[in-house]
Amino acid sequence: MNPLGLYPAVLMAVATAAAFTALYLRRHRKSPEERERERRDLVNRIGRITDGTITDVHETTPDGHGPAQLLIYTYDVGGVSYEASQDVTHLRQHADLHTGRFGLRTSVKYDPQNPGNSIVISEAWSGLRLHK
Numbered sequence: 564m565n566p567l568g569l570y571p572a573v574l575m576a577v578a579t580a581a582a583f584t585a586l587y588l589r590r591h592r593k594s595p596e597e598r599e600r601e602r603r604d605l606v607n608r609i610g611r612i613t614d615g616t617i618t619d620v621h622e623t624t625p626d627g628h629g630p631a632q633l634l635i636y637t638y639d640v641g642g643v644s645y646e647a648s649q650d651v652t653h654l655r656q657h658a659d660l661h662t663g664r665f666g667l668r669t670s671v672k673y674d675p676q677n678p679g680n681s682i683v684i685s686e687a688w689s690g691l692r693l694h695k
Contacts, residue, residue: 599650600686602680603686604686606673606674606681606682606685607685607688610673610674612671613638614668614671615636615637615669615671616636616668618635618637618646620633620634633648633651634648634649636648636671636683638681645673645678645679649682657686669692671683672688
C-alpha cells in the first residue's frame with residue numbers, strides 16, 4: 564500500500580472537520596445579552612457587598628434598537644472610588660427604578676479580583692433600597 568495515497572483523504576477529512584467546527588462556532592456565538600447575563604451571574608456568585616450611591620437613571624437609544632436604561636452609581640472599595648453604569652433594560656421586571664429616590668444609598672456587589680466589575684441588580688439579587 565502506498566502511504567502517499569492516504570494524504571488526500573486525510574487532508575479532506577481535516578478540512579471537513581475544520582469547516583464543521585467553524586460553522587458550529589459561528590452559529591453558537593453568544594449574544595451580548597447572554598454575555599452580560601453571565602457577567603451578572605458571576606458577580607452575584609463571587610461578589611462582595613459594599614455601599615454605593617445611585618446617581619442617575621439614563622434612558623438612551625443605542626443604534627436604533629429601542630430604548631436602553633442605564634443605572635449610574637458610585638461606590639468605594641479599598642479607598643478607591645468607582646463610578647459605574649449597568650444596563651438594566653432587561654431587568655425592569657425585577658424593580659421599578661423610577662420609584663426610587665436617587666442619591667440614597669444602595670448595595671453594590673463587586674468582583675474582589677476586579678473591583679471595577681460590579682452590579683446593583685441581577686435576576687437573583689438586588690441591592691436597590693427603594694423607598695416609597
